[in-house]
Amino acid sequence: MKKIIVTGIFSVVFTGSALAQSFPVYLDETKLIEERIEDVLDRMSLEEKVAMTHAQSKFSSPGVARLGIPEVWMTDGPHGIRPEVLWDEWNQAGWTNDSCVAFPALTCLAATWNPEVSLLYGKSIGEEARYRNKTVLLGPGINIYRTPLNGRNFEYMGEDPYLAGKMVVPYVQGVQQNGVAACVKHYALNNQEVNRNTTNAIVDDRALYEIYLPAFKAAVQEGKAWAIMGSYNLYKGQHACHNQYLLNDILKGEWEFDGVVVSDWGGVHNTEEAIHNGLDLEFGSWTNGLSNGASNAYDNYYLAQPYLKLIKEGKVGTKELDDKVRRILRLIYRTTMNRNRPYGALCSEAHFAAARHIAEEGIVLLQNRNNTLPIDLNKVKKIAVIGENALKMMTVGGGSSSLKVKYELSPLDGIRNRVGDKAEVVYARGYVGDPSGEYNGVKSGQNLEDNRSPEELMAEAVQVAKEADYVIFIGGLNKSTYQDCEDADRKELGLPYGQDAVISALAHVNRNLVVVNISGNAVAMPWVKEVPSIVQAWFLGTEAGNAIASILMGDVNPSGKLPFTFPVSLADVGAHKLGEYPGTPRNDGSNIVDEKYNESIFVGYRWTDKEKITPLFPFGHGLSYTSYKYGKAVIDKNIMGDDEVLTVTVPITNIGMRAGSEIVQMYISDLKSSLPRPVKELKGFSKVSLEPGETKKVTFTINKEALSFFDDVRHEWIAEPGIFKAIIAASATDIRSSVIFEYK
Structure with a gap:
């Protein structure tokens, strides 16, 4: 009988009459990869394993040449492929063929409110990364827009977790179609740049789960992201790049993330925490390279010689190490060692056209x-x-x-x-x-x-x-x-x-x-x-x-809408009104700054709704050169059971003289709940294209998830029986129609 023999990291296929019977077993790609990973782990030395968990240059980490395992190469995004730098310096390498297409910043992408455009974006930038033979694209960024002063907001997708979640998923999928890992960042609570390395974010669990984590969860569970980057700040007194609660309990525990956690450059501070608290791959720890006197400065990283020394002294085991290496190998098999990986393209006419299309829509x-x-x-x-x-x-x-x-x-x-x-x-x-x-x-x-x-x-x-x-x-x-x-x-x-x-x-x-x-x-x-x-x-x-x-x-015809609120003044922003930003230095001699998120879940339009503030321009606002008429929203039934869904339909008509696209938004309002809730929350949107005089029906689906809030006492999502309102709007302040329904 002919068979497939799997040896090491290679598979040799022998064809024959019995192949049709045995082939399906061996074509289970996931199973085959996992078998190969375990085989490689068994063949690796302790030193080779430790070496794989930390960088060897500014943007690469080692493979295992002896076993045919390639290096991992990172590149900054999320708007284009960073030019090459020297091995151990930030200075340019001086290449003449590392120019790229600059795609619009992610605030612009979010402003398109168009998941199809997000897929185009991810696919296009992924092709550029693939052409440059990168393993991981360091993006997209999806931290929530909490304050308009955050210097890095332009890299993120706005103030609403639902919008960010719906936009990040196709971006991730588009990048990874090219055999390049999307590394979603910065996980989590990187909502300001001032004191970014020393700020300890104090956030209640409701705000964490309802506002700051949903987009990351969508990237992991729906987008199937292969990598996540930790953030610089602290949470619960631990740096986010080695944080038990964020990385082990939530990301790898609750969400069952099977990819790699990458540190932000310089985001690692402690070997013991890096070993035990969920970090897999250390980059950018402070070193001046070979000039600092060591034979190899990268051996001094927290997950380098200090880690190896602890293992050899018997102070820590190798269970965590094997898990880290297993994840890194899985990343490599999904990317560089994927035999079906496409070739990519750089600075193609299609990419220039995509960049323009994204910009025009946003x-x-x-x-x-x-x-x-x-x-x-x-x-x-x-x-x-x-x-x-x-x-x-x-x-x-x-x-x-x-x-x-x-x-x-x-x-x-x-x-x-x-x-x-x-x-x-x-x-x-x-x-x-x-x-x-x-x-x-x-x-x-x-x-x-x-x-x-x-x-x-x-x-x-x-x-x-x-x-x-x-x-x-x-x-x-x-x-x-x-x-x-x-x-x-x-x-x-x-x-x-x-x-x-x-x-x-x-x-x-x-x-x-x-x-x-x-x-x-x-x-x-x-x-x-x-x-x-x-x-x-x-x-x-x-x-x-x-x-x-x-x-x-x-x-x-302009069709973008704002992914965040434009306030009249900082006094109209919860993070500033409640007086904590940018944080309070501790009096214990440390350099830690505590930043308490006093506004809790009331971020952006949730805050202006609660406080009855008129913004300069509201979330979801955007005009057109034509006009749209919203008809009356109709719901298919008025009572929803626990495992049921409702559909809300509204007709939209272009009553102007030119073609255009309108972004129809659906918000849900819980009219009575046991815990404070926002006046309304975005739970659906659709970008619909209409010719002059044309009418289309837009349909939204409401499920139990859309009605739920996070109960921080029970530590679970709860949908309470009661009366709800589905609100159809052109922006957070431009309500066009609504319907009442009951959840039992």
Whole structure:
């Protein structure tokens, strides 16, 4: 009888008449991989196992060459593939073939409210990572938007756990289609950058389970993510990269995660905790490489020689080590050693097109009084573009997401290309923010130095605006320290560099003013009543200029909606109103800062609903160049049993003159509960495309999960019998219809 022989890490297939009978047993891929893992474990020395649990360079960890096990290579994302750096330095390696496509920041992706677009994003960036032969893409980021000052919010997917969960799953699946692991980050409670390495987040279990964990749970259980990155902060007094409760009890216990837990770079602080508390792979612990005097600095990592020494002294066993190595081997078999792994592609036309499509779907039209937009080029002779962000490259800076791109088309160039010879486009600086263009050795090549005074810049901008038919001010934040940037939070909600004064001055001399805000965060807008049109443009990457121009000129009908609330002031944000941010230093001589989340589950629109605050722009808000009529919501039945589902259907009609896409949102309100609950919570959304005059029915499904809250005493999700309301809305404050039902 012919058979399949499995030896070591290789399988040899012998064909024959009996193959059809035996083949199905051996084609169980998961079973085969697990058998191979155990076989390899048996063949590995103790030293080889320990070596696999820690880095050997800035972005790689060793395999076992003797057994044919390849190295693991990481790359920063989540918006593009980071350029190569030297083996043990952050300096650029100087390659000429490591440029990439910069995709829009994840705030923009979340603003599309379109899981299909998220799948496209993941697939495209995964192809770029695969082409560069990376094992793991360090992204996406899904920490909850708790405060608009968080410097890293631009890398995340907004304030709502349901929206973030629905958007992260297809991203993960798209990346992993390429045989590249998505490493979802930063797990968990990385909600600020100030004191990020020393902040101990004090969060009640309801907030933890209802707000801060659901998107991670979705990434693990629905997206089947192969890797998770721990965060820098502490929780329950332990650093999140080796945290018993987060990693062992919840991630690997409750959620049954079978992938690899990777430390954030420099996030490991203790060998014993790293051994026992769920960390699998240590990266970036503070070392100056070979220059620190050791023969190999990486041997001094917490999970290196110190770990090996404890084992050899009999102070710890090898059970935890085998589990770590087993997970790392599983990662390698799913990626580098997957024989069906596709080849990938880098800087392809399809990727440039995907980047533009994502950007166009995510741009949000916040305000459009008097239909100032879109700009009709048949009626315009001169357009004034004003503002530093019209020409400043935004792919360089921001922290670890800084990219070396094939190209980045600026908003000014995008507008000029689109307008062509139909109108004159003139430019004025308006203000000087950060003229630099270098981060970690990546250089934009721009020289934005301008020594004119603010008064001179203002005078020029006002004069140019007076002479134009339209004024497009392109400002906002940038990716410099204390703005949208890793390792520091913003210092204020307002716009920097005196932009408010410039905008107000422009509004007084030209009524056709459009403000394009480029940022990954909400900003204060004291001039909101002076400006007819406001566009939220995010950090849009390679195709930024084309995407912005297509929205402004009406080639694309805007369809994005906000993934987080724009507050009028910080006093309208629970984390600031209740006075704890950015935390209170301990008086015990340590450097730990305790940050208590006093607002608990009331984050974003949950807070503004509870406190009856009118936001500047609400969660889920976004306008269009057409109009939509919502019909009456209809429910299929009024009573729901424990194992049943309800469906709510609402007709949506495009009553305007052009095609567009509307994001229909469903919120659930528990009208009476034993514990405090939000006024309403997002539990469904659908992006529906409509031609002029067309009507489509949008249907939502309500199950027990949509009615549940986390009971922190019983430590379980509870759906209490009672009366509920399903609310159909165009935003968190724009309610269009509702229906009542009972859960028994």
